[in-house]
Amino acid sequence: MAKPLIGTATARVDGTAKVTGRADYAADRTEPGLAHGHLVLSTAGRGTLRSMDVTAAEAAEGVLAVYSPFNPLKLHRIKTTPDVCFVGQFWLPLQDQEIRHYGQIIGLVVAETFEQARHAASLIRAEYDLLPVRADFAGRIAHAVPPPVAINHEDPQVDLLAEEFGTVDEALAAGPVQVRATYTQPPEAPLALEPHACLASWSEGVLTLRVGSQSPVGGALAAAETLGIGLDQVRVLSPYVGGAFGGKLYIWPHPLLTAAAARELGRPVRTVLTQEQVFTTVGHRSAVSQTLALGAERDGTLVAVKHDAVSSLSLSGVIYETAAHTTSRYTYKSPSLHVGQRIVPLDSPPTTWVRAPGEAPGAFALESAMDELATELALDPVELRMRNYATVFPGRGVRWSGKHLDECYRVGAERFGWQPRTAPRPQPAEDSDQVWLTGTGMAGATYPGNLLPTTLANVRLRADGTATVATATSDPGTGMRTVLAMVCADDLGIPVERVEALVGDSALPLNYGAFASMGTSSSAGAVRSATTALKQRLLDLAAGDARSPFHGLAAEALAYRDGRVVGGGHSLTFAELLAATGLSELDSPGASAPGAERLRFAVHSFGAHFCELRVNRWTGEVRLDRWTSVIDGGTIINPRTARAQIVGGILFGIGQALLEGIRVEPDTGRFANGNLADYLVPVHADMPDFDIHFLDHPDTDFTPLGARGIGELGVVGTAAAIANAVHDATGRRVRDLPITVDKLL
Amino acid sequence: MTDSTAPRPPTGDHQVPLELQVNGRTARLSADIRTTLLDALRDGLGLTGSKKGCDRGQCGACTVHVDGRRVLSCLTLAVGAQGKQVTTIEGVAEGDRLSPVQQAFLDHDGFQCGFCTPGQIMSAICAIRDGDTGSDAAVREAMSGNICRCGAYEGILRAVRSAAERTARQEGTG
Incomplete structure (x- = not known):
């Protein structure tokens, strides 16, 4: 054998x-007679497009067409929702004069060459009738509302209370030890290195659309619906995709406009977005604010968990972060449990799925709060987690198909050399010449198996x-x-x-x-x-x-x-x-x-992260030194690519923890740092040394092969592990991501 | 409220004849005077291995060699690259035989989606040649101009270190 x-x-x-x-991504192909599209974006955040002066653009060398709401490419209305239709937003550009967010598509210039199209696009002048822009997430949290639809088949507010309590607050108050804090993070961009691009060509009424996509079938559904053609009249090709991270699940409007232009001009058209355009024409992760309260006995046993999350939701879309339902809902055993979700609708580019949607912010809050509780109790954070270990999904009474999180904690602590701690690390004396403060931190990770x-x-x-x-x-x-x-x-x-x-x-x-x-x-x-x-x-x-x-x-x-x-x-x-x-x-x-396994079991992947870092006592710079993760992901089919997925996920989480965040101008909705130079992502020098270990427990109650997903698990808990280590090093608890130097000075 | 931010190029016919030395061959093409070396390679010569990640010198995906130095081809005008030796990812293998750095990226899984990979490899070749890869810390510094959003830095580090060691051994014995 x-x-x-x-x-x-x-x-x-x-x-x-x-x-x-030789790998050919969407922008790498050409076609005979190829014309080049270039988008024109709004420089207003809300209102009406009063006029567009396209005279100079239309007269510019090489220009084939200038499409705008005043000279539109007709697209068919979306009859479903932004997720079901795979477009990612409710409305399609150029079909009306409404300005719904800063940086939305208001034009498409098609010319013989890329340079000509880009230049002509720069000649277009737009005038707007402005309305006040609702873009200030922090300022509008007071106006948050419950989302209109269920989250994971549950209400936006779930209360599972011990029978002696009428509210979760009563349950919390019964715990002799309590911690309560608010954790925040700015919107994040998926920011694949390959900017979104498409090449549309028609032949005998059949559209071939080259586009980097996580879902070629979804792209075909979107194209068929909006271009008014049958599913047998469209083929979406994505042989190579230059990173996605959620941002390329939906196709977004630019390929649909490009395909419509190609149909009208009778020529293949390629439109390659700039990274600056990607920031506002495709989706990003919600801004999130979470308030978490934990009540516990003095031995660390939880008596109540209360986790309320508020997320920004673009008025153009339907996707937002569901941070509490995806984490505190099931992570720990607690006799009383409350998770709640509200949303803040904003005039922003679409919010969408970004790697570990919900879990990434949710685990930052929950696993930071557990660390805060451990500190309060003078109990080792690993021990605190073991004292509240869940073996049954709360409120459903089903066990997990496979759960070895306890083994992740134990093996991770051994491999890392985790020193159980019950007291804060002593800080250097005021006059010490010590420059670097060392700290260690840990956190757990969960991600559903679907x-x-x-x-x-x-x-x-x-x-x-x-x-x-x-x-x-x-x-x-x-x-x-x-x-x-x-x-x-x-x-x-x-x-x-x-x-x-x-x-x-x-x-x-x-x-x-x-x-x-x-x-x-x-x-x-x-x-x-x-x-x-x-x-x-x-x-x-x-x-x-x-x-x-x-x-x-x-x-x-x-x-x-x-x-x-x-x-x-x-x-x-x-x-x-x-x-x-x-x-x-x-x-x-x-x-x-999917079969009946979802009824019989809860299905999740699990992991535990341990990290060691240094904080510069004088500049606040954080340097990650080493990292251990132990992963319970069922059968690991290819340990090589699996390791890459986990490491890549952790680096995504390092970005969340230390670097990333879209800076939104509250008065205009403009993304002030919407480019690759000002929106910081981890570079090579930001990487710690990794020790990644996979447990070997095939989950055959889930699928015959026993494999669960691991593509997002690495992100989950990473920011908390880092924040917990920063606290260990400095005594400072940073609850607002990213942990930049100004927060440590 | 109006918008008009881009600089104005001169009017008139922007096409100029270009002669570029790419991967040891002379290539003649007609291009816009505004054409970057990256766009000339990709659209003019069909050498699409060099990638446009940002078009602003922020990501490193377009890295090529000009006269043996690594440059960002998106910040280099094609007209300015005339008379210089340009090497792209398509020019580093010998036929089907991969260069040692390419092979090392394969051996150590130094990529995921592959989009930044040509730029990473072109950077690595120069960094090794320049002697900037003698330690892990040196590689991390030397390679930090090439962003990998997938987070394949660990594999890239191992690939560059191993290719550097192999190069050093060959030079030592050669």
């Missing part, structure tokens, strides 16, 4: 394309001994191609080099894509279903085809092993069998879908 591939560190199957520059709706895959055996696996998901750097090839190769018992994984094409078997850490468990399940059926088809062929050496034997007497059909004294590779029977290929579809 060949060594199983699953669980073996395997190099990415698309690696060579990426290190040679499955996509019906997911299809096709596996094909070829007479040349190779196989292909195809499904319409995408690989935005997660390693999806590699994982699919590995599962397929493992099931077929052939080397991974002989499997080609096809993704990034809406015409492939249905798959809603790579998001919410569902991609691997869903897609791999569909592949396994396909290979299982395909092996049976092959055995049936072997037994049933007159040209087969196995002909006459019962299919049940045959077996498929390591790429060969064996039985009755014969042994043929599938390639030999296909050749013998005159077939060039044999394929089978497969499918996966």
Whole structure:
């Protein structure tokens, strides 16, 4: 039996394309007769577009068309909601004169060259009738309202109270020890390094749209709905996606306008956004403010958890951060529990999913509050968490399909060399010449295990001994191609080099894509279903085809092993069998879908982070030195790409903790730092040394393969671990992210 | 309220003939005088390995070599690159044989989405050649002009260190 591939560190199957520059992203393709689009964005935050002077632009060299609300490209109204239609927002640009947020699309210039289009766009003058802009999140928290729809099938306010209490506040008051604090963070940008780009070309009424997307199928749905064409008249191609992080789940309006322009001009059109345009034309993460109160006995046992979150919600969209429902709702055992969510509607660019939506801010608040409680109780933070360990999902009475968070804490503490602490670290004397203050911190991490709706895959055996696996998901750097090839190769018992994984094409078997850490468990399940059926088809062929050496034997007497059909004294590779029977290929579809597991179990991935950092006593600079994470993610299919996912997630969380935040001008809604120089993200020098360890507990109650998602788990808890370590180092508790030097001086 | 922020280029015909030395070959093309070296490579010559992450010198994805030094091709005008030797990611392998730095990125998983990777590799080649990669700390500093939003820095660090060590060994024995 060949060594199983699953669980073996395997190099990415698309690696060579990426290190040679041959991987083609949306902006890399050209077409004969290509014209270039360039967006024009509003410089007002709310009101009405009174006029646009496009005379100079239309007269400029090379200009083919200037589209605006006064010369619109007609798009069909969205009949559903921004998430269901995969556009990401309610309204479509150029269809009316309303200004809904700063930096919205008010024009599209198409010219012969990129330079000409960009220049002509700069010649356009817009005049506005302004209205007051509602963009000040902090100032409007007092006006927050409950969201109109359920969160994870629950009310925006959930109270699970011990029967002796009428309110969570009564329950809190009964605890002899209490902590209460408010935690805030600014909006964050997903900020993939590849700016959103698209190339639209029409041929005989069929649109081919190249666009970097987490969901080619979603992009096709959006294009069909807004361009008034059938789903069979659009094909979305995303062979390579230059990072996504939630920002490329929805297609956003610019590809739809570009496709409409290409249809009207009868030429292929490519529109590449600048990073500055990306900030306001695609979505970002809500600003979040959370108030958390914990009540506990003196031994650390929680008596009540109260977590109220407020998030900004763009009036253009429906997505916002649900920080309490995604964390405090289930993380700890507590006889009384309250989670609440309110929203602050703003005239902002769309708020949307960004890596670990809800959990990222939620865990910052909850895991900081647990650290504050540990300090208050003079109890080690790991011990405090163990004293409130949940084995049953609160209020549902179901256990987890697999939960080994206790092992994450224990193994993590061992690997890190965690020193249990019960008292604050002594600070240096005033006249000490010590420059760096060292601190350590820890936090837990959780992320739900979900499955996509019906997911299809096709596996094909070829007479040349190779196989292909195809499904319409995408690989935005997660390693999806590699994982699919590995599962397929493992099931077929052939080397991974002989499997080609096809993704990034809406015409492939249905798959809603790579998001919410569902991609691997869903897609791999569909592949396994396909290979299982395909092996049976092959055995049936072997037994049933007159040209087969196995002909006459019962299919049940045959077996498929390591790429060969064996039985009755014969042994043929599938390639030999296909050749013998005159077939060039044999394929089978497969499918996966969520089942009753969600009713029987709670499903989450878990992890524990431990970090050590230094804070410069005089400048407030924070330097991360080392990091240990222990991850309980079920079966790890490819430890190599899994490690990259966790490390990348932690770096995302380091950005949240120390660097990132969109600065919104309250009077205009302008993103003052909406570019890659002023919106800081972690660079190489910001990275600590990583020790990443995966527990090996396949979650077969969740899926047969036992794999849960890990793409977002690394983000969760990271900011809290850092804030807790900063507190340990300095004695200062920073509850407003990012933890910049001014907050430590 | 009006907006008009971009500088005005001269009017008239902006197309000029260009002659560039790219990856050891002479390439002739017609381009706008405003065309950056990055856009000339990508749109003029079809060398799309160099990426446009920000077009403002903020991310490093467009890094190429000009006369052996790493430069940001998005901040370099194509007309200004004439008469100089330009090397892009497409020019560092020898046929199908990857350069040692490319191979090291493969071996150490020095990328995820791959978008910043050509720029990372071009930066790494120069940093190794310039002797800026003798320690982990040196690599982190030398490579901090190339942003990787996926957070593949750990693999990049190992790749650059291993390629640097291999280069040093080869030079030592050569």
